[in-house]
Amino acid sequence: MKYVSTRGAAPALDFDDVLLAGLARDGGLYLPESWPVFSAADIRAMRGLSYAELAVRVMRPFVEGCLTEAELTRLCAESYGAFAHPAVAPLKQLGHNQWVMELFHGPTLAFKDYALQLVGRLFDHVLKKKGQKVTIVGATSGDTGSAAIEACRDRAAVDIVILHPHGRVSEVQRRQMTTVLSSNVRNVAVDGTFDDCQDLVKALFNDAAFRDEMNLSAVNSINWARVMAQIVYYFAAGVALGAPDVPMSFSVPTGNFGNVFAGYAAKLMGLPVEKLIIGSNTNDILTRFFEGGVMKADGVVPTLSPSMDIQVSSNFERLMFLALGGDGAAVAKLMDDFRKNGAMVMPQGAWTAMREVFEGYRFDDEATLAAMRSLKRSTGETLDPHSVIGVAAALKGHAARDCSMVALATAHPAKFPDAVEKATGIRPGLPPHMADLFERTERLDRMGNDADLLKQYVRAFARRENA
Numbered sequence: 200m201k202y203v204s205t206r207g208a209a210p211a212l213d214f215d216d217v218l219l220a221g222l223a224r225d226g227g228l229y230l231p232e233s234w235p236v237f238s239a240a241d242i243r244a245m246r247g248l249s250y251a252e253l254a255v256r257v258m259r260p261f262v263e264g265c266l267t268e269a270e271l272t273r274l275c276a277e278s279y280g281a282f283a284h285p286a287v288a289p290l291k292q293l294g295h296n297q298w299v300m301e302l303f304h305g306p307t308l309a310f311k312d313y314a315l316q317l318v319g320r321l322f323d324h325v326l327k328k329k330g331q332k333v334t335i336v337g338a339t340s341g342d343t344g345s346a347a348i349e350a351c352r353d354r355a356a357v358d359i360v361i362l363h364p365h366g367r368v369s370e371v372q373r374r375q376m377t378t379v380l381s382s383n384v385r386n387v388a389v390d391g392t393f394d395d396c397q398d399l400v401k402a403l404f405n406d407a408a409f410r411d412e413m414n415l416s417a418v419n420s421i422n423w424a425r426v427m428a429q430i431v432y433y434f435a436a437g438v439a440l441g442a443p444d445v446p447m448s449f450s451v452p453t454g455n456f457g458n459v460f461a462g463y464a465a466k467l468m469g470l471p472v473e474k475l476i477i478g479s480n481t482n483d484i485l486t487r488f489f490e491g492g493v494m495k496a497d498g499v500v501p502t503l504s505p506s507m508d509i510q511v512s513s514n515f516e517r518l519m520f521l522a523l524g525g526d527g528a529a530v531a532k533l534m535d536d537f538r539k540n541g542a543m544v545m546p547q548g549a550w551t552a553m554r555e556v557f558e559g560y561r562f563d564d565e566a567t568l569a570a571m572r573s574l575k576r577s578t579g580e581t582l583d584p585h586s587v588i589g590v591a592a593a594l595k596g597h598a599a600r601d602c603s604m605v606a607l608a609t610a611h612p613a614k615f616p617d618a619v620e621k622a623t624g625i626r627p628g629l630p631p632h633m634a635d636l637f638e639r640t641e642r643l644d645r646m647g648n649d650a651d652l653l654k655q656y657v658r659a660f661a662r663r664e665n666a
């Protein structure tokens with residue numbers, strides 16, 4: 200399988216190079232040159248498979264030529280074998296034709312584990328084959344750092360350094376990162392803000408000599424392999440609810456558009472998906488886009504669902520490329536408009552095609568709390584402030600239809616205890632496998648906001664074995 204860039208000006212690559220590159224050299228994102236399509240019989244044959252077996256079936260065509268089926272099978276078994284629920288991604292019924300898929304049974308209690316657990320192992324596997332090592336450097340405002348650390352811990356070909364703003368992440372968030380004591384993991388608490396942390400990471404990547412010396416890398420949300428691994432749970436939900444013979448829709452609390460784009464990919468691959476519903480918080484750039492056809496950036500407002508507090512949705516470029524018929528030059532032109540003017544207007548035909556599948560609904564913090572309360576009252580279920588936006592959007596989008604609707608729950612309620620307590624009066628506890636989080640030993644290094652210091656630190660860390 201070959202992959203092409205959404206901006207049409209970078210060479211086509213194989214899966215392993217796409218995995219390691221992340222972003223294409225022309226600034227675009229990678230997509231498969233053609234989509235594997237499963238027949239109705241193929242999808243029927245997925246019934247009864249375990250999550251790990253299904254993952255192999257769904258992803259096999261994408262890694263063909265780079266990984267053998269035996270290698271992929273081993274990596275999937277390792278990735279999903281340690282999840283805290285035997286179904287990995289269980290479905291719960293909320294009402295007539297209404298379901299929620301719980302994607303929070305991984306090591307860090309958020310859906311990003313479903314992709315990152317595999318992607319960390321894929322990195323390690325491909326790097327070892329090439330005889331290479333990388334140093335991953337990233338910044339977190341609290342939510343995503345732990346998933347990256349859990350994905351990379353104990354991987355021989357990967358070192359990982361995650362920066363967070365000192366004193367500005369919650370204790371649960373900090374401890375999820377700093378209690379991983381693996382020798383290839385370092386946490387740095389920076390005296391500054393999240394933006395300072397991001398600027399430090401940028402400064403390291405922008406120093407070409409340092410970047411090459413350390414073989415710096417990232418596992419950010421635009422990596423194709425993350426999207427690929429997320430396609431699996433759409434098939435898992437679909438097959439459980441009667442695909443290919445029964446159509447269904449999905450509702451997804453959305454930030455960078457990576458999760459919901461995987462649902463669109465599943466549709467392209469033969470899953471009978473009718474609608475993809477996007478839930479956004481007050482940072483509603485996508486909902487406004489699907490209402491009016493104009494993508495226009497606004498300032499970011501902090502909300503109760505911080506993982507959706509985004510200014511732009513980087514993975515949206517993938518949908519654009521497909522809606523524009525694979526015209527990379529047109530994508531590049533629109534992205535250039537957006538960068539220069541903070542706005543872009545989608546050609547009418549492309550927007551209409553997107554609107555046939557996608558619709559968006561927004562919920563401010565007050566509506567989010569009300570939805571949590573109402574769900575608790577009507578079903579007894581407690582969801583986190585991201586997941587409940589998915590459920591609330593599903594209810595709005597479901598009104599006119601009678602097909603099954605699956606809302607994706609993207610985080611465990613215990614990750615956002617303050618918001619849950621505010622809405623329901625009950626403080627959610629950590630699940631049993633994390634109950635001792637507050638007793639575990641922490642390791643972190645504190646550092647001033649200084650790129651040169653950070654470079655020395657990363658260099659010393661990467662060289663520790665040769666010292």
Ligand SMILES: *Cc1c(COP(=O)(O)O)cnc(C)c1O
Pocket residue numbers: 309310311342420452453454455456457458459506507585586609610
């Ligand atoms: C990352 C994240 C999202 C947003 O997912 P995207 O793929 O960026 O759209 C939603 N909810 C939670 C809990 C997340 O961590």
